[in-house]
Amino acid sequence: MTTTDRYGVMGYPVSHSRSPVIHRLFALQTNQDIQYELLQVSAEKLETAVRQFQRTGGKGLNITVPHKAEVARLCNHLSERASTAGAANTLSFVDSEIHGDNTDGIGLLRDLAVNLGVHLEAADILILGAGGATRGIVGPLLEMQPASLLIANRTVGKAELIADQLKRLGPVSTCTFDDIPVDTDYDLIINATSAGFKGETPPYPENAVSPGTFCYDLSYGLKPTPFSVWAREHGAARSVMGWGMLVEQAAESFSIWRKVRPDTAPVLKQMKITA
């Protein structure tokens, strides 16, 4: 009988996912005997696939695009951060129950605050986009007590929905791309749209970048993303892609499952990524 514990990442599509490599590196580093699979599952098969993974002895799953919100409904318990985000990216199978957590926000915070030294307290923050990714990061960012957090979105109603749910946590406001105030020196601009991913270029706000602005793209790639190129061209102090967030959110999932925290720095390095 094998003692290897099974984990995996479920999404659609999922073949591009770096999670298996990251979790294998964490397991090697911390001497954990785990197996981590790539599981491509369409929306209509999500529930069956999750329950089957659980039934056949799986210990935990990462859930990625587009299933994070839907999977939260299958959970018997949701952590506070998953409940605030309305989405789960980490499932743990405990006895016969499904526990859901969301490590995206803490992953971003760790990358920004610990790896990159960005000060979030009293910062003016602009987030572009109001989809699932934004939903996962607004709560944790507000808890860092920024001076302001503005969510700009093509469809402003979606931004308003997120802001209404989370305004109890801090100063959050919304607008369209066209209405982004240009008289604010944003300390941090985060691209949370899926535009670059789809090869589209949204009307990024021309005058929002000032020489002190740190630009962070939640998307990442082997080549610079359209947003990171745009940020550099517009004179951002620094422009970084979301590799660090990817590794940090994975480390948080790994810690939840294995009760041991891996060191993320060598993993980032081993993936030949410059953060």
Ligand code: ATR
């Ligand atoms: P995710 O889960 O990755 O956040 P999503 O929920 O589909 O994905 O959200 C995608 C976000 O990117 C949305 O804010 C979307 O804007 P709308 O809410 O108006 O749809 C934004 N987005 C995608 N393509 C875009 C484009 N070409 N221009 C501007 N915004 C875009």
